Amino acid sequence: MSCIIPGCTNLAPNNFGVRLRRPDTTAIWAPNTEAYICDAHAKQGLIVTVTLEPTNTGEIETNVIGQVPPATANRVTPIK
Numbered sequence: 001m002s003c004i005i006p007g008c009t010n011l012a013p014n015n016f017g018v019r020l021r022r023p024d025t026t027a028i029w030a031p032n033t034e035a036y037i038c039d040a041h042a043k044q045g046l047i048v049t050v051t052l053e054p055t056n057t058g059e060i061e062t063n064v065i066g067q068v069p070p071a072t073a074n075r076v077t078p079i080k
Helices: 039-044
Strands: 014-017 027-029 032-037 059-066 071-078
Touching: 032 059, 032 071
Parallel strands: none
Antiparallel strands: 014 032, 059 071
16 A cells, blocks of 8 residues: 555555544544555554544535545445
8 A cells, every 4th residue: 555645656555544433432433534654654653533424314424635635535334
């Protein structure tokens, strides 16, 4: 996989995911995204900005954007 960071040519084995947890730490949902990050960028740190937008679809839609210039990875996952 290619790294989501624009201009990066490193292999990117690390899948970026999101998780919504209940107070007992079980997940309500936890989809992986279509965004992959190389070891170098994972270790040097990232700024993660989260925007939440409600829907009535019963799905989690993830849109990951690597900045400067933007690169995107989108995925829709049903809530089970």
